[in-house]
Amino acid sequence: MANDRRGDVGGAAPDRELLSAADVTRTIARIAHQIIEKTAFEPARAEDVVLIGIPTGGAVLARRLAAAIAEFTGTAPAVGSVDPTLYRDDLRRQPARALEDTAVPESGLDDKLVVLVDDVLFSGRTVRAALDALRDHGRPRAVQLAVLIDRGHRELPIRADYVGKNVPTSRSETILVSLTEIDGRDGVALRRGPGDTGAGEDA
């Protein structure tokens, strides 16, 4: 989920920058190269790989990764998004959440190699929900996970195949991911204390 982003809380310690705009661009390029290598991506079989982003941040990252892969290989993989909200296990803990876009490529997910993309990996519960959602859309040959930031504190046996940056955090801290398409600029920062969304259990 798009977690812990936006807003400024005055008074507390300043946010610490983890990735600059240039770092974000470089990190995405590196993950794109890793995806090409690990999935043995070939332009002739480009439709075999599908990048599925988790809205909102992951969906943007999936599109950027696809663009980077297209730049390096000449062919873009299929891109889509799946909103896991309807599959979450914590819906009853807060007022009904707004739903986000779900757009599965028309070629479907059956027998495809799906790379699930999110901005921050935290408890693993969002990914668990997304895996359940994927299952209802088809039967991929395999599912891999790519994240920009892994901040630890997993509550489920889930790990990422591609990690932009590992960031040891305490539970009381917040990772703030900004992406140009949503926030007008790229960057990742660490805030001591909760974000204004109170989304501690997200991601």
Place this chain on the structure above:
Amino acid sequence: MKHLLSVTDLDAAAANGLLDTADRLRQALLGREVRKLPTLRGRTVITMFYEDSTRTRVSFEIAGKWMSADTVNVSAKGSSVSKGESLRDTSLTLSAMGADCVIVRHPASGAAHRLAAWADRDATMTGTHTSIVNAGDGTHEHPTQALLDAATLRDRLGSIAGRRIGIVGDVLHSRVARSNVFLLATLGAEVVLIAPPTLLPVGVEQWPCRVSPELDAELPGLDAVMMLRVQAERMHGAFFPSAREYAVRYGLSDQRAALLPEHAVVLHPGPMVRGMEIAPSVADSPRAAILAQVRNGVHVRMAVLYHLLAGAPE
């Protein structure tokens, strides 16, 4: 949102929020083999219908089932209602059985409001929360019909604000018309009621709409026209001279449909009386969105159940 009783409880943001959720639910189910979401697992939804219905009851049931709620249908015929049980006792019984949501249709205007007031009072005593959805109360309101009409219009026209929508026919007996006038006005549309003076309710001049008796004069300026069913079952007097005269003056014939602009959409809440308020050829033409309305009905009702039942209780 705790209950859905009247469209006047929704402001533009809340109404658009429901329509957006309905769109997202349609996306989530698009092209899937498994049309089932786990979202309302373990929640119980009871439909309680004291009047006949096909599409409303069935689409609420499908909406609940597609989201994994347990749905139970109660109708007045075949239940203890026919033995003389009061609405109050029936509703107490259903909430004692653990209903999270009761969807009610009743011939008396205001029945859903009464149920909601009782449910709120019981909630403070017993700690149970039962949401009430108005699925049509007498000649008063039918909020989910107005929402699915709005969803269909938004879909077909791209927007609702600034559009001119005509509602034609038996406004007096139509809860669909009342809910549509208020919801479409909230969403920024210009609404025109077109009906013979005998089929307009008292106080219609205070509604947020214009009234016109001349269908032919209005048709060229409409972005959409909604034909209402003539509700013979609620008519206990002479509201117009004959069915034939009504059809001639207010029925949407081929010639009349030709007066509409190219892009205009034809809606009908159903059930249709073909040849009375709408010609069969118009009902089956590409500009008719009548089956799209039915399809949207399921997604809109899923959205309502999602907003009432998926989050933490208020």
